[in-house]
Amino acid sequence: MGRAPCCDKAGLKKGPWTPEEDHKLISYIQLHGPGNWRNLPKNAGLQRCGKSCRLRWTNYLRPDIKRGRFSFEEEETIIQLHSILGNKWSAIAVRLPGRTDNEIKNYWNTHIRKRLLRMGIDPVTHAPRLDLLDLSSILSSTLCNQSILNMSNLLGTQALMNPELLRLATTILSLKQESQVPFPQNLQENQLCNFLLQNQVQPLQANQYQAPIQEGFSSEEPNQLMQANVEGFLSKVATFGNSQENSIASNLNEDFVCQPNYMYCDSNPIVPDLAENPNFQSLNNSYQNFSSFDSAVSTPKSSPTPLNSSSTFINSSTEDERDSHCSNLLKFEIPESLDIDEFMSI
């Protein structure tokens, strides 16, 4: 038989707790301990059901509860554990002293989840999701705010931008072009794509499979490198699209993480050395792989401390700052011969 809701009895109060009720509950538990939650309200003189009292105590009044903003380390832990445990908030809370499952759940839903979505990461599977990545806005804001576009750098002769980003952008552009779906937002992307094409950066074709990336590639072969990288990324994306949780960790490998030859936008390039921490890498390989992409572009230029192996993209001082670094995703230098007005006009 089902069981009657614990708060169905007439006369039991619901809704927000008053300071008087809190005081009664605290005083009683300090004197007697919680004991039987069902009997507690009556003994403590509260017009609440036991369940309400338990929740109020465990989620708010408990003396060991840590209030306030989550630290970066706590965020990291939440994300890592969530990638393993899923929505097992109580299990995650065990690893975060002073935080309740309810608090973690709320924080996830209101902050982390949204941020992952903005980053193009599926908050359920922690896998990159190209359909979630708002590249259009990224490109738009970047191209509007950054007035410099240097395609020679873009093409790899100096490799001043994150090649993984380039791969991602090229992939998305080619995929969107293939889809032929009207998509007003991608006008700038198409323009960028055309620009790339004019500069011999070809969207990947099915018959353009390249050999694995060679160590110490020469600067005379940037396009080959790019195609190889794009292809590698495409295959990963395809794998991701069909993968389930259990297979995420094994679907990506090092060639999608960090290429030691690459330089980043930061004047002091920082490359997470994931290989040095196999434990962390095994925690959530896919997330790490994607975060490595992000770390290269979201790390504050002034960041005094390199991202270590346990750092994730989430490591910057404020949420605004974290988001603002997304605007640095693409930093091109525009050649003088390029008519930027024409390029930007929609």
Next chain:
DNA sequence: AAACGCCGCAACCGCCGAGGT
């Protein structure tokens, strides 16, 4: 200044498993 919409969080709801009778 008022209306409106969004966001974050505390609290509630419904379900489940364990254990007791």
Next chain:
DNA sequence: AACCTCGGCGGTTGCGGCGTT
């Protein structure tokens, strides 16, 4: 075995605060 109680969990809701128009 059936029923009941209890604690616990995850999902959802509703309200207050805040920013925008």
